[in-house]
Amino acid sequence: MTIPVVNPTVAGSEPGPAVAAPDGSPTRADARRNRAKVMAAAQSVFAAHGVSAPMEDVARQAGVGVGTVYRHFSTKEALVEAIVADHIGPLVEQARLGLESDDPGGAFFRLLQALLDELVSFRPLAEAIAATAEHLAGARSQKDELVTLAVALLTRAQDAGTIRPDVQPEDLELLLSGLAHACDRHGGNQGNGARYLAIVWDGLRTADPTPLGGGLLPAGGH
Amino acid sequence: MTIPVVNPTVAGSEPGPAVAAPDGSPTRADARRNRAKVMAAAQSVFAAHGVSAPMEDVARQAGVGVGTVYRHFSTKEALVEAIVADHIGPLVEQARLGLESDDPGGAFFRLLQALLDELVSFRPLAEAIAATAEHLAGARSQKDELVTLAVALLTRAQDAGTIRPDVQPEDLELLLSGLAHACDRHGGNQGNGARYLAIVWDGLRTADPTPLGGGLLPAGGH
DNA sequence: TGACAACCGGAATGGTCATTCCGTTAGGCT
DNA sequence: AGCCTAACGGAATGACCATTCCGGTTGTCA
Numbered sequence: 001m002t003i004p005v006v007n008p009t010v011a012g013s014e015p016g017p018a019v020a021a022p023d024g025s026p027t028r029a030d031a032r033r034n035r036a037k038v039m040a041a042a043q044s045v046f047a048a049h050g051v052s053a054p055m056e057d058v059a060r061q062a063g064v065g066v067g068t069v070y071r072h073f074s075t076k077e078a079l080v081e082a083i084v085a086d087h088i089g090p091l092v093e094q095a096r097l098g099l100e101s102d103d104p105g106g107a108f109f110r111l112l113q114a115l116l117d118e119l120v121s122f123r124p125l126a127e128a129i130a131a132t133a134e135h136l137a138g139a140r141s142q143k144d145e146l147v148t149l150a151v152a153l154l155t156r157a158q159d160a161g162t163i164r165p166d167v168q169p170e171d172l173e174l175l176l177s178g179l180a181h182a183c184d185r186h187g188g189n190q191g192n193g194a195r196y197l198a199i200v201w202d203g204l205r206t207a208d209p210t211p212l213g214g215g216l217l218p219a220g221g222h
Numbered sequence: 223m224t225i226p227v228v229n230p231t232v233a234g235s236e237p238g239p240a241v242a243a244p245d246g247s248p249t250r251a252d253a254r255r256n257r258a259k260v261m262a263a264a265q266s267v268f269a270a271h272g273v274s275a276p277m278e279d280v281a282r283q284a285g286v287g288v289g290t291v292y293r294h295f296s297t298k299e300a301l302v303e304a305i306v307a308d309h310i311g312p313l314v315e316q317a318r319l320g321l322e323s324d325d326p327g328g329a330f331f332r333l334l335q336a337l338l339d340e341l342v343s344f345r346p347l348a349e350a351i352a353a354t355a356e357h358l359a360g361a362r363s364q365k366d367e368l369v370t371l372a373v374a375l376l377t378r379a380q381d382a383g384t385i386r387p388d389v390q391p392e393d394l395e396l397l398l399s400g401l402a403h404a405c406d407r408h409g410g411n412q413g414n415g416a417r418y419l420a421i422v423w424d425g426l427r428t429a430d431p432t433p434l435g436g437g438l439l440p441a442g443g444h
Numbered sequence: 445t446g447a448c449a450a451c452c453g454g455a456a457t458g459g460t461c462a463t464t465c466c467g468t469t470a471g472g473c474t
Numbered sequence: 475a476g477c478c479t480a481a482c483g484g485a486a487t488g489a490c491c492a493t494t495c496c497g498g499t500t501g502t503c504a
Contacts, residue, residue, distance in 0.1 A: 182396045206425070
């Protein structure tokens with residue numbers, strides 16, 4: 001047992017051994033190189049076969065042994081999380097900028113659109129988003145932060161009159177969840193995802209909305 | 223239960239051994255009883271823990287051994303399919319009636335609503351629907367039939383002017399898929415599912431739709 | 445250049461299922 | 475009542491994986 005590490009670093013991303021010293025120094029060159037190879041391999045393997053693909057496939061694709069994969073990511077979950085973080089980072093950034101825009105509705109739409117693009121290109125992201133959306137409590141991870149920012153953007157878009165006022169953050173969770181899943185299931189066809197988004201978007205901005213409260217009567221039908 | 227289907231035995235439902243003789247005669251009483259117990263147990267176990275729940279849990283809940291479960295359903299998949307068929311049957315019936323209604327829009331909405339209810343009460347149904355929706359080729363199973371009928375209903379609702387004309391059957395697949403997943407992920411809260419449906423519905427019936435074709439520009443934003 | 449960790453690879457381990465096998469039990473029919 | 479066989483139950487089997495272990499390799503630093 002050689003795990004003298006005392007520093008926890010960021011939970012999950014840089015786990016057990018010391019890939020990076022407590023202060024952030026890089027360590028051995030081959031280790032850094034391998035970490036990158038593993039990330040790239042995981043990216044492609046998980047994208048192609050979903051997160052259920054065996055760790056050994058990731059290792060093979062990376063040209064290393066499983067042991068090496070586990071040296072860098074103490075757990076499969078940690079590996080997935082690391083990749084997801086890569087995808088989410090830019091989205092968080094975009095959401096931040098959007099909050100400062102004077103066109104909240106457009107910014108919100110573009111955020112959804114960007115999210116959709118990522119979703120299409122990397123399936124596991126969908127699962128991660130969906131899982132996070134479960135309860136948007138406090139923002140501790142990037143995923144949570146993204147959800148939080150998206151909610152803020154939603155509120156601003158509502159204040160601006162672009163989005164119907166009766167939509168709640170929980171609905172956003174559900175919509176994202178559904179969006180994610182639909183894209184997951186039809187990964188190959190980005191066009192479909194775009195159509196789906198357009199429809200939901202129209203539902204969000206409708207001027208003559210079906211009451212969301214109780215009765216569930218179609219506003220336009222009948 | 224009520225499976226008005228005229229068809230002999232649906233492939234997969236009554237497999238290997240002779241739960242029913244080739245001509246359809248019932249067989250031993252205890253066998254029939256156990257089959258029912260297994261179905262009920264599977265229903266509740268899968269609903270509670272998802273289809274990934276072990277067959278042994280189903281057997282225990284039914285008060286029988288795994289061997290007995292396999293005597294009635296040659297495969298886990300066959301068991302799931304049998305339960306799903308129970309849930310889909312009534313929906314197919316409703317869709318049929320809806321096709322004869324003079325209010326296609328309302329009928330379509332009510333079908334979605336009923337589907338949603340089933341989805342909320344039985345998670346695996348979501349997966350099954352989503353899986354089927356993949357390609358709505360020919361209607362050979364009940365699932366396919368449901369999708370086909372729903373598409374027909376959609377077309378009629380469009381002809382009646384309730385649903386925007388640029389919505390395609392593929393979009394329906396995606397929407398159902400997303401709907402299913404959202405309900406799967408938030409099984410406990412039917413209220414949320416209803417809200418989600420209302421939003422999507424408004425997107426479907428909007429009078430001022432975002433073009434579904436190319437540019438992906440928000441119609442109301444900016 | 446030599447020594448010492450840090451790293452590496454991949455076989456071995458442990459756990460979780462679906463599915464099969466077979467000795468035992470008990471409906472149904474004469 | 476007694477036989478014959480469909481049905482049972484549940485231990486055993488086989489696959490698939492994540493994760494761990496440890497002897498061998500190789501950057502790095504003095």
